[in-house]
Amino acid sequence: MRIDVLTLFPELVDRILSESVVGRGRAAGLFSVVCHQIRDFAQNKHNNVDDTPYGGGNGMVMAPGPIKRCFDDAVKDAPDGERRRVIYLSPKGAPLTQETVERLAEYDRLVLLCGHYEGVDQRVLDAIVDEEISIGDYVLTGGELPACVLTDAVVRLIPGVLASPECHEDESISSGLLEYPQYTRPAVWEGEAVPEILLSGDHARIRAWRLQRSLELTEQRRPEMALAWKTAHPPKEKKQRKGKSRQKSDA
Ligand SMILES: C[S@@+](CC[C@H](N)C(=O)[O-])C[C@H]1O[C@@H](n2cnc3c(N)ncnc32)[C@H](O)[C@@H]1O
Incomplete structure (x- = not known):
């Protein structure tokens, strides 16, 4: 399995997923995690990836362009017939359960989109996302920790990641x-x-x-x-x- 994380904080995700049982499984090549910096796909002088919301309101919204370009780049070499699921981590999503984790463990690739600020422009979600998942009824500052939670829960089901299959x-x-x-x-x-x-x-x-x-x-x-x-x-x-x-x- 391959997991691509689209984020403004790739080092944070990479660091968390390099430790302990998950880190050892990753180092052993049982699965891979590739973190992509959405900001690298900004096309303006200051590398801005967010803007004020249309209609007014608090905070900033992540713009669709950089996310879509980042996604296209992440999947550009995907093999034909790859079973892929694109997930936006969001408090508006369906609650994460062990059943969902077991279903997601069947895919060849998961692409995890981490929001920040007030969230993400709806048009890019409609264009690329298959499902939205929440890790609980509370609001975090970003989707990075939820992406790590989801990854941890999924990859521990991959044979070899845990010491013995009976552990589950x-x-x-x-x-x-x-x-x-x-x-x-x-x-x-x-x-x-x-x-x-x-x-x-x-x-x-x-x-x-x-x-x-x-x-x-x-x-x-x-x-x-x-x-x-x-x-x-x-x-x-x-x-x-x-x-x-x-x-x-x-x-
Ligand atoms: C401050 S939140 C945005 C919340 C958004 N304004 C709302 O009310 O739904 C910023 C980002 O954190 C992530 N996030 C926050 N809480 C989450 C949760 N419970 N589960 C999954 N992702 C979450 C999402 O990626 C979200 O885009």
Whole structure:
């Protein structure tokens, strides 16, 4: 997968996406991230990329021309048949969910447009953008952090980025429940002991304990999620013991 980020702050995005697990996956060539400076595509003396809004109002709006030229340059060598999705990070977009992340992980290329100031001229959004995504109901100063959030969530699904594929399976949201509490050494810390069952080595009982904790936590914090999970996982009917049923029919 290749991710192109169109931004006024390419160094910021590049830096964040060069660290930790994502940075290692990127360095190993499991995916690539290319950051493009929209300002390089300005065509005026002062390299301005924004202007006052038509109709009046606060702040500045990012002009369509530099963004469109930057986009055309980013995709100029795209291979035929490439599965590409162009996303504008915006508080007006659809909320980002794990389902969306899994869908986006199927593309060959994501192009992420980061707005700034009061936003972006609607005409360039209409011309190039496939969907708008919000990372939450709050307003940030720019789309760079949302682009990094989206990239992080998507690339960790690429095989090899995480140490083991099972890492996804138990996780909050992916499993349909919030994750159970985790513990590591020391076994007693500031007088607080790790739940004894986790030291038992009995993997079946540990699995059952973790599921129970996950369910309790999800019921407390996200009741709608717990209800959906319970609907999808009805309790298994206990098998009738042969001896018992024979007794009944004998009676
Ligand atoms: C100050 S915001 C513009 C907000 C815009 N005037 C509005 O009311 O919708 C500047 C840029 O930050 C980004 N942004 C801000 N909050 C965001 C969020 N919750 N999710 C995704 N992007 C966001 C967008 O790219 C946006 O163009």
